[in-house]
Amino acid sequence: MVNFFIMEEKKKNPWDKSGLWPEEMDLLKAIIAQTELVEMTKWGGTVYTLDKKNVLGIGGFKNYVALWFWNGVFLKDEAKVLVNANEGVTKGLRQWRFNTKAEIARHEKMILQYIREAIANEKAGLAIKPEKKQTVVSAFFQSALDADKAFATAFETFTPGKQREFLEYIDAAKREETKLQRMEKIKPMVLEGIGLNDKYRK
Template sequence: MKEDKNPWNKTNQWEEELGILKSIIDKTELEEMTKWGGPVYTINKKNVVGVGGFKSYVGIWFFNGVFLKDDKKVLVNANEGVTKALRQWRFESKEEILKNEKAILQYINEAIANEKAGLAIKPEKKEEIVSELWNAELKADKALKSAFEAFTPYKQREFLEHIESAKQEKTKLSRIEKIKPMVLEGKGLNDKYRS
């Protein structure tokens, strides 16, 4: 039975290599799931590794790879300065994967042990945004307050960032007047951009 194409195999030139990586992962206790349209291997529903093919390489990424010992010095941060925990091991041929099969398995097993030990980088808490002008509006209008509180914290934060990113008070007041009808209608600030 032919499997669906891996959407993380961007060029569809790595089918055999992805199959080899999958066969190595299958030797572990990881469970295959589909997340973000591609295969992700998990333990206790926590992401451990994923695989994908790109223009010049096929890779296995470790969601908390920052905690791996990386004795072979093969792991790379795909997005330096942005990605905190994720690390990739990139391969340019099936021969390279086969030659490193034992080490790949060791890295995966270490990643599983790290996940079981609870090693993870916790997301940084964002500083709370307070808008005195918006709070005054909410105090004055119970319907507005009730409608605003019905939004998720994320959407509330979008409104507050929009108001408080203005430098001048008159701009803040103007923004408040523009968002009040949206809040009362239950429309988030950026809903029109979300599908």
Template sequence: MEDKKSWNSNDLWEEELEILKSIINKTELIETTKWGGIVYIVNNKNVIGIGGFKNFFTIWFFNGVFLKDELNVLVNANEGVTKALRQWRFTSKEEINEKQILAYIKEAITNEKEGKSIKPAKKSRIVCDFLDTELDADKELANAFEKFTSSKQNEFLEYIETAKQEKTKLARFEKIKPMILNNTGLNNKYR
């Protein structure tokens, strides 16, 4: 049986997280586990998650950017990188206010049902003259390459383009050519 990863600091906040769970259980959200953490969903969409860290425990709202945040409690955990996710951090169980938390969660559920979310920006196609030349010379390879999504195509393009030396580009191309022909993404083993 595979050993599932679990959030590494939940044990520091076991009682507090159980209190949050009891509050969340008063909503229609369904508990699941994603990325080793406790996540709550509605209509198969991530709404909130809870977890413990070294110095605090938190509820995170996957699309928290759309919440009114009248209490001014939400923080962006990674300013400049995180677009939509917001955290409500706590350092003791005394800070837990069921009525306030339920209001935020219910607003998050409503927002999710209304489809409020930030869609990831489409990345433009990476320019890689080396791979483009190879694709132009091999119709079968070009056809196989076109079957990939644009993000998977970009993974291949970036893999070749980031090589500094021509011999490295060639070696990388020889590695990915059978992957492309077999419809195997560059990073499939990590997914």
């Protein structure tokens, strides 16, 4: 029975991957509780929000407990304590890692400064904007558009997202014969203004 509850607890908080940091996690929570942020559970972990927008998260790992800032890239970080956990991939998220409860307690004032700056940035609307996907038209698809003006005109009426669905459907085919078969299938749909996956949308 005890093992069942342990498994359930781990399942409830997947960001506490070690279970080694209960006192450190509690101290971080107590510090964050001094601010206006609202504690919520998202994706099974503890998240702190402002007007339902993610600002902070906390989690325990094998070698450290982390306080992360969703848009930490905008923090001044004068103390140089923040790290990018996934360099080259993560754009906005930054972590502050701690190894002991004493370390967290020693930096409480600075932690609050960083959190309050994160709150101010959130209120100011500072956030990483998602990059717009570029619609890339392959030579094969472009040749079909060039050869049929009506097809090209109809294709232009679709949203970029629906255009990409058609393009990816054609380009996913490895053999030229399959590409031609798929092109014949989608042409009537395009001319009738029907998206490739419209039937699956409600």
